[in-house]
Amino acid sequence: MKLSRRSLMGAGTAALALPAAGAARAAPRPKIKIGVLVDMSGPYRDDTGPTSVVCTKQAAQDFGASHVGFDIEVIAGDHQNKPDVGAAIARQWYDREGVDCIVDVPNSAVGLAVSTVTREKNKVFLDSGSGVSLLFGKDCSPNTVDWTYDTWMLAHSTGGQMVKQGGDSWYFITADYVFGHILESDTTALIKAAGGKVLGSVRYPFPETTDFSSFLLQAASSGAKVLGFANAGGDTQNCIKQAHEFGLGKKMRIAALLIESNDIRAIGLETAQGIYYTESYYWDANPSTRAWNARVSKTTPDHAYPNQGQAGDYGATLHYLKAVAALGAKAAQADGRGVVARMKAMPTDDPCFGKGSIRLDGRALHPVYLLQAKTPQESKSSWDVARIAHITPADQAWRPMNEGDCPLVKS
Incomplete structure (x- = not known):
């Protein structure tokens, strides 16, 4: 399989390093690295793309503002809606770039491929874009959480x-x-x-x-x-x-x-x-979602309002970071399964989805809106x-x- 330099090198084009509050400058600290893997150039760009990156960074900023113990970095990549490209980026991120967690991943075939690689590498996949019920069905994984929606x-x-x-x-x-x-x-x-x-x-x-x-x-x-x-x-x-x-x-x-x-x-x-x-x-939907949207849309491209998948990037990332803090960053980096197990053990709570939980099969539970x-x-x-x-x-x-x-x- 031959991949273009753009496919792989483009993975790290958008990055944000966030030192947590109160950091001691004298000694190096652990850094949790999150990769937002989305469609930046195809038919799902507006549904994911740059706004998904903004929402993930916002979760890192909101968490980092009140916690100590580790730094957070967010990078982004374009899988081009190709499973082989998505899997290759995931492997490069995990093997060479120190990524601990991959977020979003629209396109079901790419999502299934990334889930497989994540399990092999014992990292964490927060699915907010694939939407395929296989990820908490016969293809469920102890390293994957399915956050936002499904078939x-x-x-x-x-x-x-x-x-x-x-x-x-x-x-x-x-x-x-x-x-x-x-x-x-x-x-x-x-x-x-x-x-x-x-x-x-x-x-x-x-x-x-x-x-x-x-x-x-x-x-x-x-x-x-x-x-x-x-x-x-x-x-x-x-x-x-x-x-x-x-x-x-x-x-x-x-x-x-x-x-x-x-x-x-x-x-x-x-x-x-x-x-x-x-x-x-x-x-x-409610005062909490309106307040969150008003805050986040100030920094999205063209001040776009986030959709469910992009809000899911925020909610899933925030909960993931809470689990990392509970385990300790070094322990979390060593065992993605352990992080997901802790995520399942902890109740979820964020301004986008409210209070909820994550089942044993990796399915996050929250209310659903039928809109007209x-x-x-x-x-x-x-x-x-x-x-x-x-x-x-x-x-x-x-x-x-x-x-x-x-x-x-x-x-």
Whole structure:
């Protein structure tokens, strides 16, 4: 396998070293190094990218302002949506650059690859972007925490809402990668359990597809009541825009199974209004999220409001650093499994997700918001894109642990 110099050397282009408060200058201290591995140049750049790095750095700054004992450094890399590139960067970071923890990792195939490398190296992977339920199912790892969202949660929240509204026949347009396949599968299981049916589906090549017209016309002729998009990022934006151009919203309901508030804003409320979607964090959910967003968005590119994955980078990193402090930095660097075990033993608590916990299978538990995109008339500002239609409590929002086939869970 041959990798470009850009693939590997670009990994360390964004870095921030943070000495914890009260540091003694006389002796060198341990340094915890965190790598934010995201899409900096492709279809998930706006959903992750530079804002994910800002949110991770903010967690390091917030933690470092009140704790002593070790320094914190944050670096960033671009996996280019290629599993081999992502795995190679992870290995370089762990083997040569002293990285202790990798954060985010959009793209399910890259996330699975990074989880495997992390387990081999006994480091820590905080998944806030992969979103694939395998990471706390049959491919769960004692070194991985799945923080923000997953295919089962999305299927049962957004898909469940469509079924409740009478959407008992579906057609899927699905990205041809692991996340798309599993999102379609999890939603299909929900539909069939409710007595519905899937009338058809089509899978398209990623990332080279930008024209979805032929797929949309197939969906329109299927007779399905619901058109489900099992994709993400720029692909979902393009699907919704092109479906609107064809007038499909007048013939069938649109279910964007993974879309985030920044995507809704990019599409525009004139086109996106009425769409139901799911996030485990929304900036306007409560006073705590509003205060955190107001603080962090001052330093994000173009003052963008973080979405659920980017807020997840903050929450997961903050909890990780608490576990490191509890163990001691040197012990934490020597044993990533031990850090994750301590993270599971400690209750979670941060301004984005509130109080919660992490299960034995690595699934972080917190409430989930079913959102509905507002009309242009309802919106009071450019980021005021949705209303909360329903809140699913943490104990109901996620797949039951005994249904995931995670080897870490003893029967």
